Amino acid sequence: MTLTIAVPSKGRMKEDTLARFAAAGLPIAPPSDRSYQSQIEGRNDLTVLFLSASEIARELARGTVHLGVTGEDLARESVANADGAMDFLVPLGFGKADVVVAVPAAWVDVETMADLDDVAATFRARTGRRLRVATKYWRLTQSFFASHGVAVYRIVESLGATEGAPAAGSADAIVDITSTGSTIRANALKILKDGVILQSQATLTAAKGAAWDETRRAQVDEVTARLRV
Amino acid sequence: MTLDTFLTSRTDARPSIDILQPADPFLEAAGESLRRRIFITESTGAGPLCLRPEFTIPLCLARKGEKAGRFAYRGTVFRQGRGEFQQAGLEDLGHAASAERDAQAVRDMAGALAACGLTDITITLGDQAIFERVVAALSLPDGIAARLSRAFGDDASVATQIKALTKPRATGSTEADRLAQAGDAAALEAHIAALMEQAGLPPTAGRRAADIAARAIARAQEAQFTLTAQQGETLRAFLALDTPLSEAGDALAQFADQGGLALGDTLNQFRERASALDGLTVRYRASFGRKLEYYTGVVFEAEAGGQTVAGGGRYDRLCTLLGYDEPTPAVGFSLDLERAEKAGGTP
Known part of the structure; x- marks a missing residue:
């Protein structure tokens, strides 16, 4: 009975994951050439799959892997009902990033989502178009704005350099990730006081829809206990 | 049929x-x-x-x-x-x-x-x-009236807003906040225009410095506004009205009298519509x-x-x-x- 754990296949997230698992006494054996499959060293019962970050979220939602290391932002953005499909078990302390709502610092009258709602409500009458929000986080933006009663705005899809959108004139406000806020400030934007949508980090996550039995539950308990320390 | x-x-x-x-x-x-x-x-x-x-x-x-x-x-x-x-x-x-x-x-x-x-x-x-007429009759600041009207239909949101309005809201202490509180439109607009220029924001796309300054000043004034206990009670009493339509005109008239509100033509049209629905x-x-x-x-x-x-x-x-x-x-x-x-x- 093996348990499948999906981990990031490249970049900083991969390095941090390998280091974290090793420190927890769960060293991941290097995969043999051109293979994306490996295991925890000396543990035939703990299979490790190297997948891209977006694949990890998707496979967790499908239940084709039992565990995965994924950014909570990515999981919540790419899966419709993330809490119904997965359990966010152990925050791993790296890959930290906040998903935030930011507006131009020159908007001295906008500090909160309620202010943004006011501005959005009269935006069309003043400018002939709706307030535009640049983001790649469609789902997170829609549900956060809806929870603050903000309805009339348009999302402009942005796949890079989102924080430059207001200066480029392609959007009025943004929803983006930031770890220190320095890029936001460098672009003369400011985060709204109640505009933190999600404090995200790499998280060991379990797929509710995977094939579970007693052995695998015990394996998960062991892995989470080691990583939690 | x-x-x-x-x-x-x-x-x-x-x-x-x-x-x-x-x-x-x-x-x-x-x-x-x-x-x-x-x-x-x-x-x-x-x-x-x-x-x-x-x-x-x-x-x-x-x-x-x-x-x-x-x-x-x-x-x-x-x-x-x-x-x-x-x-x-x-x-x-x-x-x-x-x-x-x-x-x-x-x-x-x-x-x-x-x-x-x-x-x-x-x-x-x-x-x-x-509802908008009742809010207008209470002579609330424009921004507050508009926000209440937008929330109409969402009972929880209206109730939260009424509650928040019973005490003054905090205001900031930046240069812009100070100018807004002083109501200095010209200086505030210049301050905002400078911020926009620094940021490389297109001055004509979207919000203009004058719009931002005007709203900032209105907002600073609104932050000082508090709903009196009686005004809050009037709004809550209105929202609680629930009556057969045939009696609603009289109920609204009585409510308006008690609160000292003039509902004028809006109430007349309401009554006219109610009688057209007789039966x-x-x-x-x-x-x-x-x-x-x-x-x-x-x-x-x-x-x-x-x-x-x-x-x-x-x-x-x-x-x-x-x-x-x-x-x-x-x-x-x-x-x-x-x-x-x-x-x-x-x-």
Whole structure:
């Protein structure tokens, strides 16, 4: 009975994951050439799959892997009902990033989502178009704005350099990730006081829809206990 | 009489409405939050398309630039979470708003349900215009009045706002806040213009420095405003009104007297509409509204077998949002035929 754990296949997230698992006494054996499959060293019962970050979220939602290391932002953005499909078990302390709502610092009258709602409500009458929000986080933006009663705005899809959108004139406000806020400030934007949508980090996550039995539950308990320390 | 004969007898035409619709008008009119409730798809040509989520918006688009009239529709609509189901309805487009036009729409909704065999229905009616008039009569600052009006229909949000208004709100201590509190529009505008220039913000796209300064000053004044205990009580008493429509005019008049509010013409029109609905059992619930920007006056819905089977209202702002050149008053309703059938009807 093996348990499948999906981990990031490249970049900083991969390095941090390998280091974290090793420190927890769960060293991941290097995969043999051109293979994306490996295991925890000396543990035939703990299979490790190297997948891209977006694949990890998707496979967790499908239940084709039992565990995965994924950014909570990515999981919540790419899966419709993330809490119904997965359990966010152990925050791993790296890959930290906040998903935030930011507006131009020159908007001295906008500090909160309620202010943004006011501005959005009269935006069309003043400018002939709706307030535009640049983001790649469609789902997170829609549900956060809806929870603050903000309805009339348009999302402009942005796949890079989102924080430059207001200066480029392609959007009025943004929803983006930031770890220190320095890029936001460098672009003369400011985060709204109640505009933190999600404090995200790499998280060991379990797929509710995977094939579970007693052995695998015990394996998960062991892995989470080691990583939690 | 069948539903179809009823609708035909009450309308001038039945415009044909495609199932596949451009998504933009829906998102533009109802807001981005609609996106998760509809089936949307990319097209290789111009903009995203969606499966028709309702008929009112495409019908208004189809009649743009045409004569006023009353129009019927019936067909499948598509919504996330529900899949596909049948709707039918009627829109009265381009006739000057009047108590009689409003009442006609409510009577036709009841008639359409009766044509489906549903006569044991409960009709609830609300009125955005009365609420706005009450708020106006309390002489609240414009921004606060506008925010309350936008929240109308969402009881929790209105209650939260009323509560928050009972004490002054905190204000900031930046240079801009100081200028806003002093009401120094010229200096504030210059300060904002400098911030915009530093940021490389296009000075004419979107919000201008003068707009931002004006709102900042209004906001600083509003932060000082507090609702008196009596004003708060008046608003709560109004929202709690729930009475047969035949008695609602008197109840509103009595409420206005007690609060010392002048509801004037708005109340007269309300009374006129109520008498035009004589003979129909309708309940007036003062807090009943729809949180959609384009609804402007009366809203109503019908319940049967514990489910909402039909709803409608006056939406005088919709056609303008859809790009009509002339203000185009409109009132209408729609029937949820799937629920009507579940409630025992035969649509």
